[in-house]
Amino acid sequence: MTSHLMTQRLNIIGGGMAGCEAAWQAAQLGVPVTIHEMRPKVETFAHQTGDLGEMVCSNSFRSDDDEQNAVGLVHWEMRVSNSLIMTTADKHRIPAGGALAVDREPYAKSITAAINAHPLIQVSYEEITSLPDDGQWIVATGPLTSGALAEAIQGETGAEALAFFDAIAPILYADSIDMTRAWMQSRYDKGDTEDERTAYLNCPMTKIQYEAFIDALLSADKTDFKPGEKAGYFDGCLPIEVMAERGRETLRFGPMKPVGLTNAHEPDNKPYAVVQLRRDNALGTLFNIVGFQTKMKYGAQKDVLRMIPGLEAAEFARLGGIHRNSFINSPTLLNAQMQLISKPNIRFAGQITGVEGYVESAAMGMVAGRMAAAEILGRELPPPGPDTGCGALITHITGGAVAKTFQPMNVNFGLFPPIDTVKGGRKRRKERYKAYTDRAKESFADWLAM
Secondary structure, eight states, X not given: OOGGGOXXXXXXXXXXXXXXXXXXXXXXXXXXXXXXXOTTTSOOSSOOSSOTTOOOSOSEEEEOOTTTOHHHHHHHHHHHTTOHHHHHHHHTEEOOTTEEEEOHHHHHHHHHHHHHHOTTEEEEOSOOOSOOSSSEEEEOOGGGOOHHHHHHHHHHHSSOOEEEEEEEOOEEEGGGSOTTTXXXXXXXXXXXXXXXXXXXXXXXXXXXXXXXXXXHHHHXXXXXXXXXXXXXXXXXXXXXXXXXXXXTTTGGGTTTOOTTOOOSSOTXXXXXXXXXXXXXXXXXXXXXXXXXXXOBOHHHHHHXXXXXXXXXXXXXXXXXXXXXXXXXXXXXXBOTTSEETTEEEEEEOSGGGTBOXXXXXXXXXXXXXXXXXHHHTTOOOOOOOTTSHHHHHHHIIIIISOGGGOOOBOOOGGGSOOOTTSOOSGGGHHHHHHHHHHHHHHHHHHHHTO
């Protein structure tokens, strides 16, 4: 260990996935860390507990395919970095048909226990309301940054934080679902085990049922915006009623697409649309409606969602909601070390930087934690190469994106430098993606060895 060098403590604001991952990485390198978490003393709209690493929206980390999917590649990069987030996710994994989904409550409790048990990590439960002038800090407050800290960030940067609205999907009790109407099947029977191949619960709709559902969505009472707020949604997390407003067939080509599924009750009758539900806990007693983020008022949600075949008697453990998410204009404010250009003792990590998704947020925490630890230990660690999943994200948020139109971004192969020896086009996509991930793994391993 390098305890003789430990003259400085790393402070992290925020105990979500990015903050916990940053703390874990730095502590594993021998740097003492304090996580400053305002919950449960200061509550947010979306959080339900005071646990660290709580999942507030979906319980899915999305695709786990590290050869053909960019987010699966980031899973791989985090696993080889001894990521706390990924190790805990693997421990609490539940079937999800090729995706990585977790039992959310024990997952967060395990994150909390691991952080509290680490000898170099302290947790201080208080709200930080300003940007400190001294010491090494990482701001990983996520999309629900407190008002006071958001004002401090705006005061320092001289720019308003950008904002969008993020909607939460409802969760319902499994025993309230009519299984004479619904059936269990992953799309295209994807998965290596029977549990994976039957990880999703499917509710079929005829054309008449679908049209009536769309009419009800469009006419339902919605949550009103506060004066001066603008509905700048992130396109990867649109409320279902907003999708319906974009065209009556939009949902049928999105979360309600019927492809790759066969109705077990009527195999010869192809559904016009299908609503999918995914297990939300290991017991299989809770299911969330996939892609059904909503800003409908609570009473309207129950009425409209009970129009779905199989959900006529549905009982809800949590209804959907909507909250304001804030993020900074990172391309104008951060350097390649993820430091605030005007105040380099402060790094930003996680969703507040303009990455979207649990995996991307945690990955940015992982890299920021390692870079901050390296600085405290007296050296500089460059960011991962732009040909890696983590590096592609950092490149995007620190200069690769156009600042004027900067919006939250999931990791995708469009952020990666092209490979000249592999041709483009849909027919070569599988070969191209494999080339991207092979190159990324080699590059990321070189970065870890620095």
